[in-house]
Amino acid sequence: MSNQVLKLQQIIGFDFLSLQKLALNYLLWEDSKFSFINIGVGNGKTLLCSTLAALYAKSSQLPVFIIGKNDHLILRDEKRFEQLVTSLSLNINVNQYEKKAGVYYLTQKYLESQLGNQEFLDIWGRSIVLIDEYDWILFDGSISQMEKNLKFFNCAKRLVGFTGSTLSLKEANCLQIAFKSREIFFPKLSSLVGDKRIRLEQELVSSNQADFCKRIFELSAEYCKLTPVIIVANQSYSTIESYFRKYSQVQFFSMKNVKGTKLEAQFDQIFASKNGEGQYGVFLLNEQQGRGTDLKTNHEIEFNGGLFLIVSDVFSTRSTQQIIGRVGRLHRKGTYRQIIYKQGFKETIEQIISLHQQCLENEIHMKIAMLQTVLG
Template structure:
């Protein structure tokens, strides 16, 4: 206090022009403070360890600023044995003190200079204020102490104080490399340490726990060297909510590298991993803490590469990273990639087509004239491929060419055992509308209409055609109708007149024609005869009765196409049929035991009718299995539901058990994966006795397009 009068006199002399104003003035307050601190240090060094807390408390009660000065001098002038345990002592003093939060924060920040791996829980408000203070007054030693405290105590503060963390990180660069001794003390692998991102944001609790497990090796094990850095950054910066979530992310991506890397277009996949790393470094809120969304994008890119044959498409990667899924949706409409027919297989297909259609003079003559590799793509087919965004394989190109050739000759063409009937039913309107302009009706059963109507809606609209479901309009377009709705429209004379200038495509026409009473069949056929052109598609071989009915009604024979399995090896495994005469409980027990074994390697599908309710009731009580009943789920919703659940394993590494009705079993698409294929393919159980035709269609849903099936 004595210095203040002196400073006042100096000010007066300055005003008078006294040259003494140029003479440096001693800071007596600082000198006294320094002498006091020196005295404190001498006293402290004579104390026993158990006496130190009382000494610190005494200084704090006198003057908290003196305690702060004392701590600075203690760190710089004394050896470490004099301040062992100082972090814990200051924390105890803060807890017991009644001073305000600002002083407690300054004491805590100063105590970070003495942090030595103590396990102590610090109040979050104190941590928050410490982070703010260190952002305002950067200090690498104190920030290093805070970082070590967070790492060793696995504190969640950094995850909850994002704004403070970003500012702290920006003002105190290069702290992570200074933590080498701490990482080494936990035996973390040196390569992992070198790859750690140089940002405090990696010190989130789940990632800290991963680092401490298995020396952090799961972060680099099985990861290609060119992506391991970005992969580790994703793991560190994704801000997982729990260690379980982060383990799921790491395991899922690691499995892709182990099982699928050799089959992927690696440049696109590496770009995807690198871009996610960049987005997370830049703290893009679209991806922070969104581990499930990150996995979905990674799975989508993997799927379109392996299943759709899409490669060298960095534009798709950038679109997905930016949240734009338009290009992905367009790709997903492409057919599954299969190995195209070789020249020998193509020649074999022509030979089989001639043999099984020798009664059909037009098809037989066409095949005789066609030599190996002479299939020329028409201009219309080329335009259609451009519209769809993908090219047809020889098999589909050939089928469409045959179909349209036949359609130009007669009014009713039927194709039997056609693989990919859906595509023919959807593509024919585009193909034909490039030549003639008419209405088109895709007539199917209820389930198939709901499934198919959405698949090509965008392309139909883009091609200039109208589209509607169960609603007829007097506009050029494609109209999807259920059998029931078509029947109701046949009471309308205007609709029947429009039918005379329209093309009608019947998917699964044998079910539509030949199911029901004879009077109904007769009426339906008479209505359909009005159509300008009629196309029937089915995947089943017609019975003699059905063929006779077809011949007498339309005077035509079906055109049989060879299946892909007849041209290439059939990869289905047919297990022995079992007939149960025992009680229902024995049947359900058998299904349970088989499910417990099979779901460890593949999904299991059960198709049932009379036993549906019994199986559903039994499996719903089981907790160890993922059980999904498809009751009441129709059309595209069923496909979407299955696509979401089908390839997912639960925490016990089990796939799901899916219970389907007969009609769902006949028309649902099941998307396999490389892991499932490696384990023998999708496993199907037909739990009831159906008609031969229905059973063929159900069994035909697995082992499709060169996939395996059981």
């Protein structure tokens, strides 16, 4: 293991896992301009991204940009790794940048707003850039925007991307065309230390929305005696929120309007605590929060079987994988249940989810096919 990684472990106060050490040492040794690392879901990708950024900034004395999807994610990471970065005498900021060596967290939206800023372009061309979830950043938006982003990322001095999701064949082809580079797959943590213990169950409610909400409420009331309950919703968010607010039997928290560090602060304060009746909280999250919120457990929660997650809508396969990964990260336990409402449907829950996801995948497939044609 390199001396740099050893020093980082001393600063952060814990040892990296074997898979993380493997990835860090590889990237410190690798000198390619472009590297895209697929490290699987729930294996500490964000930790890798931020610690590698700090190492690059310190060793190169250059600005290092970390590009994240939204405010919530980058504010969370900047807060979490601020002490590490400043302990190395480096600058750190969010949606701000300087010529000085440091780690600068930018949202995709902010980055795109700077594409016409010559001062920023000059700094970008001599900077190291890390992308957290490159599948989410590079292959999202309109075709023209994706094309523009791919060309812009190509201008960085060095580019490293991390993801835990599987690219489609056409996305991989676009990566090859744009960067002359292919993904590097590291072994999943489960292959090193055993499978994550996440149990999957699916249910379909076809009668009415009231029964759908009642079923989610009953499960939440049952499991919150043992563990925090996380509900991730999209179209059904408002319906579930309205239903739960009618009752006081559970501690219910609607989180959609809580942003960035406020979300993390609330979770740090109340997530693993119980009320006077010995109940944990029930937390309703939107899709982006479900994909990007770290959910911390303790010994009692793990002893009781780990976190309990309810997914109440059908998301894309990639998004669903990331949401599920939140309850079983780094070999922790967890239980996941998907409860879907489709009135009058006679198909099985598996058929409904498969059909809906196939429609989503087809839309994405057609868009990436057009991008591949544009890239040539």
